[in-house]
Amino acid sequence: MEKQRIAILGGGESGVGAAMLAQKQGFDVFLSDFGKIPTQYKEKLQELNIAFEENTHSQAEILKAVEVIKSPGIPDTAGIIKEIKAKQIPVVSEIEFAKRYTNAKTICITGSNGKTTTTMLTYHILKNAGLNVGLAGNIGHSFAAQVATSDFDWYVLEISSFMLDDMYDFRADIAVLLNITPDHLDRYDYKLGNYAASKMRIAQNQTADDVFIYCADDEETLKVLKDTKLKSKLYPFSIRKKIEQGAYLESNNIHININLNDPFTMSITELALQGKHNIYNSMASGIVAKVLDIRNTSIRESMGDFKNIEHRLEHVAKISGVDYINDSKATNVNSTWYALESVSTDVILIMGGVDKGNDYDMLKDMVRQKVRAIVCLGKDNKRIHEAFEDDVEVIVNTFSAHEAVQIAYHLAKKGNTVLLSPACASFDLFKNYEDRGNQFKAAVKEL
Structure with a gap:
């Protein structure tokens, strides 16, 4: 039987990771990049004997595909995407594709700001608590490459709106939406509503067994939540008001009430991450940790010794x-x-x-x-x-x-x-x- 073709657009981290996984799953893989492919990725493709091209898109080769995986950076308005859609070939993100081939549970973090820090902090807390956890998405090694080569029980994924736009059946076990502020509006017809709707895709397909964590102080999030019916369990966080089930700030202490028999409290002066916005980030990560029943002493230790990433404050x-x-x-x-x-x-x-x-x-x-x-x-x-x-x-x-x-x-x-x-x-x-x-x-x- 002839192998089915998967075409991949973009030869960066996510594209090459998708190519590795598609090859492992027995597809005929063709990767195409309209620009130059960085040397390290080219060497990986050559080593695995994956067919690729750079500085061009060979339409005839791409249109043989049963499915196209595209890099998040390529807009839907690109000529090649229009051609693919005209032929009714499905276009998905690397994240969507990779999730089909893993039973690992996912914690998916999005928001206009703070998502990298929150993703890194959440990963740090889980790893320190001894969970078998991977870190992927917009950060680190691609999700698909890790699904192809590793065996994690959990993944913490940083997810951008561009990735969400090409996600359809993907389901987050725990979804975190930090905030919605105007960003990338050039990709959303300059309408904040379109961008907000894109961010809410993080919660699509969630069931009553899943968890949705959001900021109760963020106006745009509250607006879009009004128009969205969610089945998942909701845990808000706020620095302005007391929250029954979720997280809140009171007299410079973070309180997290998920398991009411075992509440979590920590002074903001002990947090490794300082500044008001980082109280929000720490609350979001803390709720995830409590949902997973991680011990308070372990959470406190991880929140106190976390080192932020390069190029972020x-x-x-x-x-x-x-x-x-x-x-x-x-x-x-x-x-x-x-x-x-x-x-x-x-x-x-x-x-x-x-x-x-x-x-x-x-x-x-x-x-x-x-x-x-x-x-x-x-x-x-x-x-x-x-x-x-x-x-x-x-x-x-x-x-x-x-x-x-x-x-x-x-x-x-x-x-x-x-x-x-x-x-x-x-x-x-x-x-x-x-x-x-x-x-x-x-x-x-x-x-």
């Missing part, structure tokens, strides 16, 4: 009494708001890059209160100047990380913080946000 150095913080992962306005909220000193803010239709209004109050100067780092900084010219005395343009750090160094006074938190994508001057963060760190180390 990462302390780089203190030079002449000035702190340098790398928050290059802040690619939207809301992330930058959170970064400013967590810094208690005056700030020299390095921001800019590729603007995804940003609305800077929500930053204005925070900028007025905390920012002494803005150093723009991007090819086109016009919108930043227009947004903040009345709020900040100094706005300077720079075109490299080195130049931005040099200027910030001269603008900063003892006791200030130089914060790279761009609110924009990085593709105008850098390969990606990691490259931007690494160049910033290198420039700080040269001071």
